[in-house]
Amino acid sequence: MNTEQQFDLSEAMENCAKEPIHIPGAVQPHGALLALDHKLKNVIVASKSSVSFFDCELSQIFSQPLEQWAPEKMLGLLKRSFKRLTKGRHTDYFEVAVPGIENTHCFCTVYKANNLLVLEIEPVYVQLAGDFTATVRRQFDQLTQVKSERQTLEQLVKSAAAISNYDRTLVYKFDADWNGEVVAEHLKESSLNSYLGQHFPASDIPPQVRAMYSANAVRKIVAADAESSQLVQNPNVETPLEAIDLSPGTLRAVSPIHANYMQNMGVCRSLSVAIFDENKLWGLLSCHGTQPARTTPYQQHALHSLVLMASQRLMLQRQYQSQRFFDSVEESRKALLDPDKEIMPPKQLLSSQGKQWLDLFDVNCVALVHGNEVSQVGDKADRKNIMELANWLRKNHWVTGLYSTRELGASSCKEFLKGTKFCGMLAVSMPYERELNGWLILLRHEAVEVRDWAGRPEKSEVQEYQGKTVLSPRQSFDKFQQQIEGRSFEWTPEQKQAARTLAEDLAIGASAYQIEQLNEQLQKANDRLEHLIHTDALTQLWNRYHMEQTLDEEIARSERHDHPLSVIIFDIDNFKDINDSYGHEVGDDVLKGISRALAAEMRTSDSLGRWGGEEFLVIAKESTLSDSTQLAERLRERLESIEFDKVGVVTASFGLAEFSHGETRNDLVRNADSALYEAKDQGRNQVQSAD
Numbered sequence: 093m094n095t096e097q098q099f100d101l102s103e104a105m106e107n108c109a110k111e112p113i114h115i116p117g118a119v120q121p122h123g124a125l126l127a128l129d130h131k132l133k134n135v136i137v138a139s140k141s142s143v144s145f146f147d148c149e150l151s152q153i154f155s156q157p158l159e160q161w162a163p164e165k166m167l168g169l170l171k172r173s174f175k176r177l178t179k180g181r182h183t184d185y186f187e188v189a190v191p192g193i194e195n196t197h198c199f200c201t202v203y204k205a206n207n208l209l210v211l212e213i214e215p216v217y218v219q220l221a222g223d224f225t226a227t228v229r230r231q232f233d234q235l236t237q238v239k240s241e242r243q244t245l246e247q248l249v250k251s252a253a254a255i256s257n258y259d260r261t262l263v264y265k266f267d268a269d270w271n272g273e274v275v276a277e278h279l280k281e282s283s284l285n286s287y288l289g290q291h292f293p294a295s296d297i298p299p300q301v302r303a304m305y306s307a308n309a310v311r312k313i314v315a316a317d318a319e320s321s322q323l324v325q326n327p328n329v330e331t332p333l334e335a336i337d338l339s340p341g342t343l344r345a346v347s348p349i350h351a352n353y354m355q356n357m358g359v360c361r362s363l364s365v366a367i368f369d370e371n372k373l374w375g376l377l378s379c380h381g382t383q384p385a386r387t388t389p390y391q392q393h394a395l396h397s398l399v400l401m402a403s404q405r406l407m408l409q410r411q412y413q414s415q416r417f418f419d420s421v422e423e424s425r426k427a428l429l430d431p432d433k434e435i436m437p438p439k440q441l442l443s444s445q446g447k448q449w450l451d452l453f454d455v456n457c458v459a460l461v462h463g464n465e466v467s468q469v470g471d472k473a474d475r476k477n478i479m480e481l482a483n484w485l486r487k488n489h490w491v492t493g494l495y496s497t498r499e500l501g502a503s504s505c506k507e508f509l510k511g512t513k514f515c516g517m518l519a520v521s522m523p524y525e526r527e528l529n530g531w532l533i534l535l536r537h538e539a540v541e542v543r544d545w546a547g548r549p550e551k552s553e554v555q556e557y558q559g560k561t562v563l564s565p566r567q568s569f570d571k572f573q574q575q576i577e578g579r580s581f582e583w584t585p586e587q588k589q590a591a592r593t594l595a596e597d598l599a600i601g602a603s604a605y606q607i608e609q610l611n612e613q614l615q616k617a618n619d620r621l622e623h624l625i626h627t628d629a630l631t632q633l634w635n636r637y638h639m640e641q642t643l644d645e646e647i648a649r650s651e652r653h654d655h656p657l658s659v660i661i662f663d664i665d666n667f668k669d670i671n672d673s674y675g676h677e678v679g680d681d682v683l684k685g686i687s688r689a690l691a692a693e694m695r696t697s698d699s700l701g702r703w704g705g706e707e708f709l710v711i712a713k714e715s716t717l718s719d720s721t722q723l724a725e726r727l728r729e730r731l732e733s734i735e736f737d738k739v740g741v742v743t744a745s746f747g748l749a750e751f752s753h754g755e756t757r758n759d760l761v762r763n764a765d766s767a768l769y770e771a772k773d774q775g776r777n778q779v780q781s782a783d
């Protein structure tokens with residue numbers, strides 16, 4: 093397509109979108125329209141077709157008050173409808189006989205527009221089958237039986253065919269770009285063209301047509317080839333009136349472009365009913381007639397009710413489906429933060445649940461970025477690329493905390509996963525501070541989509557219409573296949589919401605783990621501090637501070653329970669000589685060696701500590717003087733038995749004292765100290781007791 097053609101096409105699309113289809117200034121000729129003043133006296137606008145409905149000339153319609161040429165019954169019903177509309181009704185309906193139409197009554201639709209009361213009159217003609225109500229009832233019942241979305245749509249087209257006299261009934265579903273896909277179809281005869289599975293470009297139903305369905309969910313075209321009946325303004329009303337907005341009614345004239353489109357499709361009459369999901373246009377029930385016939389307003393209203401019911405059921409089924417999805421998400425959440433399980437690091441959290449998420453979200457890889465850590469489940473991507481992607485996400489999408497694309501190759505982060513199979517990404521941030529970058533990233537492979545188009549989508553042509561360039565209705569509805577590559581499946585709102593929830597849970601889990609880690613570190617630091625406070629750094633025996641505390645406790649216990657308690661103080665003999673001869677380091681080694689050897693000799697209930705320098709203290713709990721003498725002797729002998737490297741045998745002198753009531757710690761230690769001096773005095777390497 094060259095630039096000029098491109099320009100023509102965009103101009104045509106713009107013009108089509110602007111076509112004022114709600115004010116065509118004409119009605120379909122099978123009906124008549126009257127627009128009345130609010131006193132219901134004078135006709136301000138009338139369709140030319142009104143003449144045949146009331147058996148009088150337009151001049152009479154315009155010049156004489158309504159009551160002079162309209163049936164009295166119609167006037168009464170009009171007044172009642174007017175009251176209802178004043179009370180807030182959007183449209184009202186009644187049935188009445190009119191003089192110009194014989195052998196049938198007319199179905200009237202009443203609404204307000206342009207400050208006028210608009211009356212649309214349609215002859216019913218067709219005699220409804222006697223069992224019409226029963227048929228409608230049966231179809232409604234069948235619609236309540238179906239379980240899935242597919243079944244509902246299939247039943248809808250079947251029921252629509254049973255209630256009406258159309259040859260082809262189909263459901264047309266819009267995609268995100270307003271292209272339509274025929275998702276269900278019923279053909280009265282197999283010889284008819286089938287459109288099932290085919291796609292129609294968005295330009296087939298331009299924006300203002302879609303908007304019209306919000307104003308009026310039903311659109312009936314009785315005969316595409318019939319010439320419209322023009323609306324005429326009462327010549328006695330001098331000020332020119334604005335064109336009447338015919339959106340709420342059923343008689344709105346057919347745009348010639350659309351009539352042409354229908355003819356190209358082989359359709360001479362149609363009825364479309366909008367299907368809404370909440371307030372969003374979801375699709376259309378579209379009924380086509382290939383032969384002229386009349387569809388009564390009753391059938392039309394029954395079809396509308398049928399669609400309303402099907403829409404409710406579709407919404408309900410979608411709700412059930414999303415409920416089932418969220419139930420599975422909930423189960424996964426419970427497992428993720430199970431209070432009975434131990435707290436797991438982020439990596440383990442992902443490996444515990446990630447496999448389920450692959451299925452649940454229909455993805456090929458789940459990646460978790462937690463600071464500088466990357467964990468992945470499924471078809472793993474390069475760690476470095478994921479890290480770079482997370483940094484890009486932090487820079488560009490931290491504020492919203494969510495980024496999704498079904499076409500990575502066309503996204504602004506395409507470079508990070510280039511050359512991989514991934515085409516779709518849903519990333520949600522973990523609610524941490526920005527510094528600790530956290531993202532849950534779901535990745536999908538490509539899902540090549542094969543679309544059958546009813547005619548080539550890009551082959552839109554233009555034509556001149558009323559001095560403007562407009563889209564030319566397509567001549568061809570031949571099947572054309574298009575392959576859409578480089579895309580994954582679309583991310584649903586439910587998946588986005590669930591991913592956010594799971595990312596929050598992961599953040600909670602990861603924080604709990606961090607807190608636990610910190611607590612453990614704190615506990616270790618505390619233990620270490622406690623150890624340092626009570627331990628002698630060189631010998632790793634209890635230090636003097638600890639020994640004093642223990643001795644105080646034991647003295648108190650001894651006082652209370654009258655248990656015996658003894659202490660032993662021993663001091664290495666001639667230790668200065670060792671230091672002097674071999675150096676301080678060798679002296680230190682001797683002190684360490686002695687400590688290790690003698691600590692091994694102690695009962696667990698006894699405490700051995702370094703009292704200072706080369707002096708040691710033993711607290712012998714529940715020991716009399718004779719018990720502790722034996723212990724001291726054993727220690728002395730053990731020491732004497734050790735051959736230290738370089739230094740050889742080292743001895744010590746021992747002083748003992750037993751606690752007596754009323755004594756203090758100082759008294760007890762002093763007594764033992766005296767005995768130690770005695771031992772030194774007596775020639776060292778011996779045990780002496782205080783008297």
Ligand SMILES: Nc1nc2c(ncn2[C@@H]2O[C@H](COP(=O)(O)OP(=O)(O)OP(=O)(O)O)[C@@H](O)[C@H]2O)c(=O)[nH]1
Pocket residue numbers: 630663664665666667668669671675676677678679680683704705706772776
């Ligand atoms: N290597 C080393 N030496 C220490 C330490 N604490 C005290 N000393 C030394 O121990 C020696 C004690 O000497 P003195 O009090 O004269 O006693 P002694 O030589 O053992 O003689 P007696 O106790 O009378 O048998 C001193 O030289 C101190 O410097 C220590 O932690 N490491």
